[in-house]
Amino acid sequence: MNKKMKILTYGCQMNVADSERMAGQLQTIGYEYVDDFDAADLILINTCCVRESAEDRVYGKIGELKHLKRQNPKLIIGITGCMAQKEGESLIRRAPHIDFVLGTGRTSELIRVVQSLEEVPSHIVDTSDVNGSEGESFSQYPAFSPAQNVFAEFVPIMYGCNNFCTYCIVPYVRGRERSRLPEDIINEIKAAVKSGIVEVTLLGQNVNSYGKDHKLANFAELLTEVDKIEGLRRLRFMTSHPKDLSDELIAAIRTGKHICEHIHLPVQYGSDPILKKMNRVYTVDQYRRLVQRIRQNIPNVSLTTDLIVGFPGETDDTFNETLDFIREIKFDAAYTFIYSKRSGTPAAEFDNQVDDAIKHERLKKLMDVQNEISLAINEQLDSQVFEVLVEGASKTDETIYTGRTRTNKLVLFKHSEEQPGDFINVKVTQPQTWLLKGERV
Ligand code: SAH
Ligand code: SF4
Ligand code: F3S
Numbered sequence: 001m002n003k004k005m006k007i008l009t010y011g012c013q014m015n016v017a018d019s020e021r022m023a024g025q026l027q028t029i030g031y032e033y034v035d036d037f038d039a040a041d042l043i044l045i046n047t048c049c050v051r052e053s054a055e056d057r058v059y060g061k062i063g064e065l066k067h068l069k070r071q072n073p074k075l076i077i078g079i080t081g082c083m084a085q086k087e088g089e090s091l092i093r094r095a096p097h098i099d100f101v102l103g104t105g106r107t108s109e110l111i112r113v114v115q116s117l118e119e120v121p122s123h124i125v126d127t128s129d130v131n132g133s134e135g136e137s138f139s140q141y142p143a144f145s146p147a148q149n150v151f152a153e154f155v156p157i158m159y160g161c162n163n164f165c166t167y168c169i170v171p172y173v174r175g176r177e178r179s180r181l182p183e184d185i186i187n188e189i190k191a192a193v194k195s196g197i198v199e200v201t202l203l204g205q206n207v208n209s210y211g212k213d214h215k216l217a218n219f220a221e222l223l224t225e226v227d228k229i230e231g232l233r234r235l236r237f238m239t240s241h242p243k244d245l246s247d248e249l250i251a252a253i254r255t256g257k258h259i260c261e262h263i264h265l266p267v268q269y270g271s272d273p274i275l276k277k278m279n280r281v282y283t284v285d286q287y288r289r290l291v292q293r294i295r296q297n298i299p300n301v302s303l304t305t306d307l308i309v310g311f312p313g314e315t316d317d318t319f320n321e322t323l324d325f326i327r328e329i330k331f332d333a334a335y336t337f338i339y340s341k342r343s344g345t346p347a348a349e350f351d352n353q354v355d356d357a358i359k360h361e362r363l364k365k366l367m368d369v370q371n372e373i374s375l376a377i378n379e380q381l382d383s384q385v386f387e388v389l390v391e392g393a394s395k396t397d398e399t400i401y402t403g404r405t406r407t408n409k410l411v412l413f414k415h416s417e418e419q420p421g422d423f424i425n426v427k428v429t430q431p432q433t434w435l436l437k438g439e440r441v
Contacts, residue, residue, distance in 0.1 A: 005031040006040035007146075010058060011048025013238065014174075014203055015081055017154035018107065019046045020143035022080065025110050033146040037068060042076045042114065047083035049169055051340035058083055062095045069097040076117050078102060080110075082173040089125040100124040104159075104174055105132025130175035131160065143192070151389070151421030152199040152234075153192050157185050157222065161205035163241065165268070166279045166346040167311060167339060170205060179210050182217040182225065189229055198421060199234040199389060200226065206241040208249065220252040227256040233423065234389060234406065238264045242290055243281045250297045261298055262408040265291075266306035270325025271318035274311055277350065284325060291329055302332040302407035309366055310339040310359030312350035319362055323369050332377055332407070333434070334370045338363050371433045378409070378431035385427045385441055386411065392420040410435040 005026050009019040022044060023033060034040055045061060048054040062079070069075050078100045079091055085103040092098050099121070100113050106126045113124050143153060160175040161168075189200050202223070204210060210219040217225070219237075227235055235258045240249075242265055253259050269275050272283050282290075294301055307326070309319070326334065338359045341348045388403035388411045401415040403426070412435055413426050430437035 002032045003030050003041045004034040004039050005042045005044065006034055006037055007044045007046065008061065009046045010054060011046070011050065011082065013154050013201065014156060014205075015046050015048060017143070017156050017203055018081065018104075019044070020145050020154070022046070022107060022110055023144040023146070025107075026114065027144055029111055029115065033144070035146070037065070038071075040075065042078070043068070044078045044080055047079060047081040049083040049086050049173060049342070051337065051342075053340065055083055059094075062091075062098065066095070066097050074121075076100070076114065078114070080104075080107065082169070085127050085130060085173040086169065088127045089123075092123050092125060096123075098123075101127065103127030103130060103132070105129040108132065130173065131178065132175070151197060152201070153197045154201050154203050155185060155189060155192070156180070156203045157207065158204035158210050162209070163206060163243075163281075164279060164346075166277060166350070167308065167342065169342040169345055172344055174205065177206075177209060177213060179204075179213050181214065182211075182222055185222065186225060186229070189226055189232065193229055193231040196421070198232065198423075199236065200232060201236040201238065202226065203238060205239060206244075207237050208240050208244045208246065218246075218248070220246065220248040223249070223252050223259060224256060227252075227258050232258055235259045236262065236408070240265050242267065242287050245290060245294075247293065250294055253301075254297050260406040260408065261301045262304070262406070263294060263298075263301060264304045264306075265294075267325075267329075268306060268308050269311065269318075270307075270322030274314060274318050277313055277347070278308075278311060279346075284321075288329070300407065302409065303329070304333045304335070304408070305329075305331045306335045306337065307366060307370075308337050308339050309362040310354040312339070312347055312354065313352045314354050314362075319365075323366065326366075326370060327373065330373050330377060331370065332409070333374050334366075336363055336366050336370065375431070375433040378433065378436060380431075381409075381428050381436060382431050383428060385425050386436075386438075388413075388424055388426045390418045390420055390422040390424060405436075412437045413440055416440070 007019050009015050047058045065077055076099045079098055080102045084101045091101050099117050158179040160177045161171045162177045164171050207219050211217050240263055267287055386405040390403040394400040394402050399415055400412055403411050411426050418424055425441050426438040427441045428436045428438045
């Protein structure tokens, strides 16, 4: 009988991609995927620590697993990902029902660790090399997604981050930038497309600095090469750091046939003194001019962003400047976060930390302003027809299916015979803040 694995993924798309590649590794030693925790012989929790709330969720989940281990002492529980890297063996001290903790750079050891625990139960902690070789180890194994009808895939093109924004834990738990080889990426995508994948999203903490280490190709060149892969219908990428989004890249997006007109371009804040303290290394005006260049060159591009409120030193003035800035730029959508102190990062030690109540008040205000903008932009799309890649049934209603436009807008429509992975045309009939309702034409 096959052994069963359950994998739970927190955090960003990078973790989703890593989970699929870990599942691919475990398949080669006889594990098949189950949805049900109770049926699993192996449970992996792939974790995130970007904000305290993300960590709290993981601790909660780890606590819930304790009774499963009591029921089935042979169950293997492993913690991977960013929080595993950050917390290491303290996770096992806190929750001894965990069998292993594997850091972000040590996932190449996953098979060895699991096999050793199958033979002799013990505790294994390995966070020894944050700059380890995820890329190379993952390249040998095809990604495996538990979802049915898989038509889209996340493909990491680089690992780590060199930017050290002062609020951010990622460089500490993901190590320095390492770019995968262009031929490995291209071969992986060719194989994925052969197996039915029609949409690929290239992933990195800052894709614009792809290739600065090996110098075999820069990001614009890589994107152009991937765009040529026969059978690929949509090509996406994230995340772009505003400090080095080049004109060459803008040109590549404009001319690429399958490269989608959507750029996720986190601005984080709209006031220079705070941007400086965040170490984002661009000014509000540089960002503004970058957006102008993008919009002049890529017609109908959609722009999304990330924003943080409550960074140390924020005042009513810097916050109002930020509100004005988002009113000016008019992002299609924004992911808004309350600043969360991450110990070990410079900003955690900064003076003038902002009071919690004020943070929440400002978050609400920011979301209200952005929601109004998102709705106004979407209302302009009323009655327009978009090519939509069908994703599947919506979470709440099986008769309603969802899909996305090239600009990454979520579209809802009544299901007839569409299948996930189909391309259909949908006319927008009811634009809303976060999605477009429409009908197939
Ligand atoms: N590399 C990407 C994203 C990294 S994390 C980038 O540079 O954009 C995703 C988002 O989480 C960030 O864009 C930021 O807005 C947010 N974030 C990171 N650290 C945070 C913290 N300490 N508190 C609140 N939000 C944070
Ligand atoms: Fe974090 Fe900044 Fe790196 Fe993004 S670019 S991962 S926000 S340090
Ligand atoms: Fe979280 Fe790690 Fe991604 S901290 S946001 S899972 S890189």
